[in-house]
Amino acid sequence: MNARAHPASLTPRRRATVRDEHVTLAHGGGGKAMRNLIEDVFVGAFDNPLLGPLEDQAVLPLAALAALGDRLAFTTDSYVVSPLFFNGGDIGTLAVAGTVNDLAVSGARPLFLSCAVVIEEGFPVEALRRVVASMKSVAAEARVQIVTGDTKVVERGAADKLFINTAGIGVVPTGVSISAANARPGDVVIVNGTLGDHGTAILIARGQLALESDIASDCRPLADLVAAMLATCPAIHCLRDATRGGVATVLNEFAASSQVAIRIDETAVPLREDVKGACEILGLDPLYLANEGKLVAIVPPTPRRASSPRCAPTRPVATPPSSVPSPRRRTVPSSCAPGSAASASSTCWSASSCRASAERATPCTSSASPATSSRSAASTPTARRCAG
Amino acid sequence: MKYVDEFRDPAKAQALAREIRDLLATIPRARERPLQIMEVCGGHTHSIFRYGIQQLLPDSVEFVHGPGCPVCVLPMGRVDDCIALAERPEVIFTTFGDAMRVPGSKKSLLQAKAAGADVRMVYSPLDALKLARENPRREVVFFGLGFETTMPSTAMTVLQADADGVANFSLFCNHITIIPTIKAILDSPDLQLDGFLGPGHVGMVIGTRPFDFIAGHYGKPITIAGFEPLDVLQSMWMVLKQIAEGRAEVENQYTRIVPEDGNAAALDAIGEVFELREFFEWRGLGSIDHSGVRVRDRYARFDAERRFGVPNLNIADPKSCQCGEVLKGVIKPHQCKVFGSACTPETPLGSLMVSSEGACAAYHQYGRIDTSALRKRAVAA
Numbered sequence: 001m002n003a004r005a006h007p008a009s010l011t012p013r014r015r016a017t018v019r020d021e022h023v024t025l026a027h028g029g030g031g032k033a034m035r036n037l038i039e040d041v042f043v044g045a046f047d048n049p050l051l052g053p054l055e056d057q058a059v060l061p062l063a064a065l066a067a068l069g070d071r072l073a074f075t076t077d078s079y080v081v082s083p084l085f086f087n088g089g090d091i092g093t094l095a096v097a098g099t100v101n102d103l104a105v106s107g108a109r110p111l112f113l114s115c116a117v118v119i120e121e122g123f124p125v126e127a128l129r130r131v132v133a134s135m136k137s138v139a140a141e142a143r144v145q146i147v148t149g150d151t152k153v154v155e156r157g158a159a160d161k162l163f164i165n166t167a168g169i170g171v172v173p174t175g176v177s178i179s180a181a182n183a184r185p186g187d188v189v190i191v192n193g194t195l196g197d198h199g200t201a202i203l204i205a206r207g208q209l210a211l212e213s214d215i216a217s218d219c220r221p222l223a224d225l226v227a228a229m230l231a232t233c234p235a236i237h238c239l240r241d242a243t244r245g246g247v248a249t250v251l252n253e254f255a256a257s258s259q260v261a262i263r264i265d266e267t268a269v270p271l272r273e274d275v276k277g278a279c280e281i282l283g284l285d286p287l288y289l290a291n292e293g294k295l296v297a298i299v300p301p302t303p304r305r306a307s308s309p310r311c312a313p314t315r316p317v318a319t320p321p322s323s324v325p326s327p328r329r330r331t332v333p334s335s336c337a338p339g340s341a342a343s344a345s346s347t348c349w350s351a352s353s354c355r356a357s358a359e360r361a362t363p364c365t366s367s368a369s370p371a372t373s374s375r376s377a378a379s380t381p382t383a384r385r386c387a388g
Numbered sequence: 389m390k391y392v393d394e395f396r397d398p399a400k401a402q403a404l405a406r407e408i409r410d411l412l413a414t415i416p417r418a419r420e421r422p423l424q425i426m427e428v429c430g431g432h433t434h435s436i437f438r439y440g441i442q443q444l445l446p447d448s449v450e451f452v453h454g455p456g457c458p459v460c461v462l463p464m465g466r467v468d469d470c471i472a473l474a475e476r477p478e479v480i481f482t483t484f485g486d487a488m489r490v491p492g493s494k495k496s497l498l499q500a501k502a503a504g505a506d507v508r509m510v511y512s513p514l515d516a517l518k519l520a521r522e523n524p525r526r527e528v529v530f531f532g533l534g535f536e537t538t539m540p541s542t543a544m545t546v547l548q549a550d551a552d553g554v555a556n557f558s559l560f561c562n563h564i565t566i567i568p569t570i571k572a573i574l575d576s577p578d579l580q581l582d583g584f585l586g587p588g589h590v591g592m593v594i595g596t597r598p599f600d601f602i603a604g605h606y607g608k609p610i611t612i613a614g615f616e617p618l619d620v621l622q623s624m625w626m627v628l629k630q631i632a633e634g635r636a637e638v639e640n641q642y643t644r645i646v647p648e649d650g651n652a653a654a655l656d657a658i659g660e661v662f663e664l665r666e667f668f669e670w671r672g673l674g675s676i677d678h679s680g681v682r683v684r685d686r687y688a689r690f691d692a693e694r695r696f697g698v699p700n701l702n703i704a705d706p707k708s709c710q711c712g713e714v715l716k717g718v719i720k721p722h723q724c725k726v727f728g729s730a731c732t733p734e735t736p737l738g739s740l741m742v743s744s745e746g747a748c749a750a751y752h753q754y755g756r757i758d759t760s761a762l763r764k765r766a767v768a769a
Contacts, residue, residue, distance in 0.1 A: 208511055276389050283744065 016040050023123045028153030038151055041128055042115070045136040050112070050147040058147035060112060060169070068171040073108035075099060076167035084131065084161055086205035088198070088216030092134035094292060095164040097221045100142045101241040104223040105295060107178045107230055108170030110142060116150040118163040131162065142221035144168070176230060182237035183258035183298045190297050192225060193218065194270045195247055199289030200278050211281070213274045218293035229297065238298035241291070248287035250296045258298075395616030396439075404621040405444040411628045417582075418448040424580055425449060425627055426717065428570060429587035430457030430745025431615050437750035439617040449628065452579075452717035453747035455569055455673060456587050458534045458562075459486050460739045460746045461715065463671040464705060466562055467492035469698040473529050473560060474505040476696065480523060482516040483531040485509045490739050493703045513545035513559075520549070520557035529692045532561045537589040539563050539681070540654035543661040546683070546690050560692040561683055564668055566590055567598050568679040574606045578718060583627040585620070586612035588642040593658075595650030596640050603636040614642040661687055669702065671739060672712030711738035714747055721751040728752060 016039035018027075026033040043051060050058045065072070079095040089097075096113065103110040115135065119128065139146055146166075201217040203209060222241060229236060238258070240250045251262050271286055279286045412418050427433060433453045436442055442451055455461050467490050474481035474497060481497070488498045488509065501507040506526075510516050513530050520528035532542040542559060549557045566587060573579060586599055591612045602610045609630035613623035623641040630637060640646055661684060668680025683691035692698075705711060709731070710724040721727055721740065731737040733749050740746035744753075 208515065210511075273389060280389065280392060 018125055020125055023119045023121065023125060023128065023153055025121055025153055025155065028119070028151060034151065037125075038149075041125070041132055042149060042151070045129075045132045046115070046139070046146040046149075047136075048145045048147065050145060051149075058112065058114075060147070065111070065171050068109055068111075069173040069176075071108075071172040073103050073106045073110075073170040073172050074167070075102040076165065077102060078163060078165040080160070080163050081202065082160065083202075083205050084127070086217055087201050087214065089219035089292070090131055090134050091162060091164055092131035093138050093217075093219045095166045096135045096138040096142065096144070096146075097219050097292060098241075098243065099166040099168040100138075100144055100221040100223055101243075101292075101295070103168050103170035104221070104226040105178070105239045105241050106170070106172055107176035107226065107236070107239070108172045109227065110144045110168055110170040110221075110223050112169045113139065113144050113146045114148045114150075114165075114167045115146050116152075116165040118152045118154060118159050118165075120159045120161050121153055121156045123161055128162070131164075138221055142223050144223075173230075176234070178236055178239045180238050180240065180254050180257035183254050183260050183262075184237065184300070185260060186301050187237055187260075187298045188301050189251070189262060189264075190299065191242070191247060191270065192222075192295055193293070194272045194275065195242070195291060195294060196275045196279065196284075196286035196289030197272065197294075198292040199246070199284075200275045200286075202290070203278070203282070209278075209282070211278060213278065215272065215274055215278070218291055220293035222293060222295055226295070233299055236297055236299050239295060241295045243292060244290050246286070246288040246290060247294070247296055248285070254296075254298060392616065395614070395618045397618065401439075401444065401617055401621055404618065404625060408449070408621065408625050408628060409446050411625060411632055412446055412448045415448075415628065415632050417631070421580075422447060423449045423582045423628070423631065424452045424717070425583045425585060425624065426452040426454045426573070426581050427585040427613070427620075428454035428456045428566065429585075429590070430454075430460065430743065430747075431587075431589065432585055432613060432620060433457070433747050433750050434745050435615050435617060435620055437754040439620075440754070441617060441620055444621070445624070449624070452581060453714070453721075453750075454584075454717070455573070455670065455715050456535065456566060456590075457740070457743050457745040457747075458538075458564060459490055459743035460711070461564070461670045461673065462487070462490060462533065462562065462739060463669045464491070464493050464703040465669065465699075465701045467496070468494070468703060469700060470497055470531055470560065471495065471500045471505070472699055473692060473696060474500050474507050476527070478527045479696075480506045480508060480519060480526050480528045481531065482508050482510045482519060482528060484511075484533065486743050487531060487533055489736065490742050491736060513542050514548070517545050517549055517554060517557055520554050521552075524556060526556065527696075528557050529696075530557070530559050532559045532563050535564060535566050535587070535590050536593040536658070537587075539658050539662065540593060540651070543657035546661045546687055547657060549690060550687060555689075558690050558692040558695050559683060560698075561662070561681065563662065564670070564680045565664070565678075568676050569670065569673065570599075570602065572673065572676050572679075573716070574602070574608070576716065579716065581608060581717075582631060583608055584610040585623050585627065586610045586638070588612055588614050588619075588646055591640070591642065591646040591650070593651050593654045596638050596646060596648050597650075599638045603638050607636045609636045609639075611639045611641050612646050614645065660684075671705065672715040706737055709738045711740050711748075714738075714740055721748040724748070 016036040018036050018040045023037070024033070027037045028034060043054065050060070077099050079091050079098065081091050081094060084091045095115070099113055100110045135146065197215055197218040201215045204211055204213055204215060226239065238254050240253070242250045255262050269287070275286055278284070279289070415423070417423065427436065436451055470481065470483070471492055473479055483497060488507070489496050497507050508519065513532070516528055516530035530542070530545070532538070542563065546559060584602060596612055599610055599612065602608050609627050611623040611626040613619055619641060626639050626641055630639070640648070662681035663684050664678045665680040665682050667675045667677050669675050670679065688694050708726045710719060713719045714721050714724060724731070726737055727748060731741050731748070733741055733752055736742045738748065740748035741752065743749060
């Protein structure tokens with residue numbers, strides 16, 4: 001967004017407006033039309049002091065970052081989804097929540113995002129505003145700032161309506177060490193709610209299946225949930241958001257990186273009835289369907305009774321929770337899946353119904369063989385909602 | 389899920405498995421060598437692996453995976469024909485998703501699509517007809533594939549196109565029929581099958597009578613089977629019961645779906661639009677007489693083969709590929725030289741690795757853990 005420099009005001013002196021109904025090539029041309037689009041649609045919505053100056057880059061103060069931890073987490077993701085709007089969200093919701101979640105599952109506190117959009121000529125400005133409003137609202141929910149960006153408009157046919165790339169920076173608290181290679185035999189696998197909702201919502205939104213359902217995408221930021229989980233159990237071994245490829249893909253990666261086999265109790269996999277039904281009809285495996293607000297955690301089994309009913313490790317393997325700066329640590333945000341997310345974060349690892357366990361990998365053992373109740377090694381785990 | 393969970397009850401499955409074990413103990417033949425029961429349909433193959441049904445059963449009975457997976461028996465030459473059609477500039481080539489990755493001699497439809505061919509996945513032949521209406525200046529070709537299960541919907545679509553006068557819709561017909569192929573398998577000298585699980589969804593269309601020859605002429609017991617784990621187990625029990633009592637009959641386990649006489653409306657539509665070909669080439673099994681259907685002359689204008697002409701070349705399978713032996717049940721998927729190495733679901737050499745109903749794909753996805761035990765058994769034997 002390289003328009004003229006500005007004093008650090010939140011809005012330009014005279015509010016630029018876009019009157020066109022559709023984005024034209026002029027909006028990517030570098031002139032007044034482009035400045036109007038950027039200031040009106042993007043800057044007006046994202047509105048923060050780091051973006052306000054509209055320099056070619058956002059300049060981030062290091063001291064504030066260093067106070068939160070000792071490592072930066074940095075990620076990028078491009079979002080292309082068809083249709084752009086679906087039940088439970090849109091490409092804007094995805095673009096912010098997805099990148100926030102990629103940061104969060106390292107244990108990082110997500111802080112700053114970039115936003116680069118590629119717009120196909122003719123895209124309705126109103127639709128762009130809706131997408132940006134979604135980005136704004138998810139960014140506010142995740143308490144991240146969108147501090148730099150870029151806008152390109154390409155000729156009709158050169159892109160499909162709207163592509164968004166977001167990159168993100170977060171700070172990993174000192175002592176937090178989460179890695180796909182950390183799973184150990186005896187560990188427990190948990191998820192924070194029903195699986196496959198997003199993948200099914202998208203399939204249905206495409207309208208080719210002649211299926212009707214009110215399944216909504218689970219798209220939401222998970223940073224606060226992760227912060228609450230780390231506060232409760234700093235010794236989380238592995239953590240990943242189960243997006244494309246689903247929970248099964250994540251567990252396969254964990255199993256390969258950690259050299260363990262993972263046994264899944266099929267009856268403990270939380271699934272909505274209508275997602276189950278759609279999967280039956282379409283021959284899909286819900287464990288491989290995409291999620292946008294679900295994470296998979298591998299955590300040590302319940303420690304011997306500690307003073308708190310929550311996971312309070314008797315021998316913390318990481319820095320004690322008190323030194324982990326995690327805003328709003330004690331409350332799980334209401335936006336996290338009703339009931340399931342909150343309960344998973346706070347109590348799941350002490351619940352007896354969380355039976356999925358990691359075993360040491362001994363290739364070709366029959367114990368991990370597929371049977372009626374357990375799928376093959378490294379295909380899938382989870383715990384049902386562990387309320388209370 | 390109602391009407392699904394009931395057929396997946398683990399306790400009942402265990403009970404059925406025990407019954408089967410007890411029953412097998414009363415069959416002297418099962419002590420000499422494992423009884424071989426062929427599940428004809430790929431849908432059963434998928435269920436057997438997905439639910440670990442073979443592992444529930446004793447070693448004295450084993451499933452032989454039959455040829456009932458339309459994608460798996462599609463010869464390479466036909467895939468090449470599809471690609472030749474798809475690469476014509478005026479053509480929108482429509483297909484079910486599972487045919488996209490089947491390798492042709494040079495490429496798959498997916499690769500042809502990437503190279504610029506207009507290939508689109510549809511969920512129903514009616515979607516293809518809709519595309520034809522929406523694109524009057526293009527030629528929409530539907531890739532008709534499958535047994536009697538999918539034939540009626542293709543036939544009804546052709547009838548619909550005819551009634552509505554949709555001139556730019558045509559069908560590349562690769563529909564095949566299972567009965568002649570079961571006959572060919574029964575005539576094959578290297579098989580020692582003891583019984584069959586019959587294809588439930590084909591039965592839904594054609595009824596149970598067309599299977600009479602299996603019991604009557606060849607003296608083999610057959611049970612038309614459903615696809616949930618309890619269906620498969622109960623059907624297995626029914627076949628073994630016949631063996632134990634020295635009977636050979638056509639029994640119907642899937643009575644909630646399969647009527648004795650089939651579905652009259654579906655059969656009428658098939659009969660109206662299609663006629664038997666003299667022969668059809670099956671991958672791995674070779675040419676089988678009267679095993680495929682083509683569009684009748686009356687509907688020739690909807691026949692893509694006649695409308696565009698296709699190369700129709702006979703392409704030999706790659707040398708390393710042992711799909712044919714697996715299809716005939718001569719070897720198990722994991723005994724193939726390229727299983728899991730050169731041939732995987734990501735980069736399939738053979739079509740058995742492509743479809744979820746293919747025996748190799750099922751072994752690869754659900755059965756790898758157990759292949760060591762099977763290998764050991766194979767080596768010992």
